[in-house]
């Protein structure tokens with residue numbers, strides 16, 4: 001693990017009217033690490049991802065990427081700076097081929113001025129980025145399939161590929177295993193293990209076996225606040241976490 005965090009969030013707070021959905025949360029993401037965020041329904045995990053990606057503004061707090069303050073950057077500018085995210089819902093164009101879905105994601109992230117020459121160049125670069133992302137996501141043999149014809153698990157893999165096509169350094173993944181069968185989950189976990197080397201990954205996930213298998217670090221949220229953060233061993237043995245969240249099965 002490198003000692004300087006790639007993404008460093010300090011004192012993040014988000015209020016919705018009288019509700020404090022995220023309450024003074026600080027979290028560091030390091031390249032080469034999977035940092036899982038767990039918590040009961042409504043704990044504030046998705047809101048935390050939305051704050052880090054820039055989808056919604058902070059009430060207070062600061063976010064740095066590679067030392068630069070990105071707190072004021074919009075979501076598209078954060079994405080171009082290297083912050084990629086996946087969603088809980090599938091966000092693909094079902095009738096388009098897999099490769100085209102991925103190429104569009106790559107092209108949207110580039111946003112170059114449109115001239116014939118630069119357009120052709122940009123198109124070629126987007127296509128290359130899309131092919132590389134599909135390879136990395138284990139979809140090398142699915143390029144020409146209509147995206148909507150694939151299994152749920154492969155659609156989720158495609159979403160990660162679309163995120164990879166934007167060349168992110170940080171991956172914010174919101175429940176990538178949701179709705180998956182055992183074999184699909186296994187494929188996704190292997191992919192995360194491969195992607196870890198080159199990225200800083202934040203993983204929000206309800207599947208505790210998966211979390212304890214892949215996470216290098218776990219942060220536990222309850223009612224918007226962090227009640228524990230550290231190695232899987234320290235979180236597993238924290239009496240407060242066991243009381244609040246994990247139950248006897250993981251004690």
Ligand SMILES: Nc1ncnc2c1ncn2[C@@H]1O[C@H](COP(=O)(O)OP(=O)(O)OP(=O)(O)O)[C@@H](O)[C@H]1O
Nearest residue numbers: 016019020021039040041042043044045046047048
């Ligand atoms: N746009 C919004 N407006 C008002 N309240 C919101 C909004 N988004 C989230 N909340 C509230 O903030 C709290 C945290 O929600 P959030 O979706 O972040 O939790 P979560 O930990 O991701 O839950 P889950 O595991 O069910 O996805 C909840 O009480 C939710 O109702």
